Amino acid sequence: MAISQGKSTRKSTGGRYIANRGKRKSELGREPANTGLDEKRLRKIRTRGGNEKLRLASENKMNLFNPESKTAETVEIITVLENSANPNYVRRNIITKGAIVETSAGKAKVTSRPGQDGIINGVLINE
Known part of the structure; x- marks a missing residue:
């Protein structure tokens, strides 16, 4: 069965909505990217209009911005x-936007969406 981003079949009370039509191609959803820690691997996804989106399957480097020195560098x-998205992502080393990661330069917060952008950007956190 396809992943759908269409309207739910259940009401907030638990009752059912009666479907007036089936699923549409425009409501298609996809499985999450679940970007892991490993050598760089990208997946190409075809989107509407024949365009392409790069999904980052795994990466072990990130572009880190230091707000004090106003410089950026690539770190391990x-x-x-x-990871506020899901506590289990910490155990599985899955990176999403907002995740706090340990880098060779210190703690950093991920500011990009690796599953959408195909790159990991972050800001150094001073604690």
């Missing part, structure tokens, strides 16, 4: 420390 990612 060591591990995922926090």
Whole structure:
């Protein structure tokens, strides 16, 4: 069965909505990218209009911006420390936007969407 981003079949009370039509191609959803820590691997996804989106399957480097010195550098990612999207992502080292990661330069917060953009950008956190 296809993943759908269409309207739910259940009401907030638990009752059912009666479907007036089936699924549409425009409501198609896809499985999450679940960007992991490993050598760089990209997946190409065909989107509407024949365009392409790059999904980052795995990566072990990130572009890190230092707000104090106003410089950016490429650093190695060591591990995922926090992920507010899902606590289980920390155990599985899955990187999403907002995740706190340990890098060779210190703690950093991910500011890009790796599953959508195909790259990991972040900002150094001073604690």
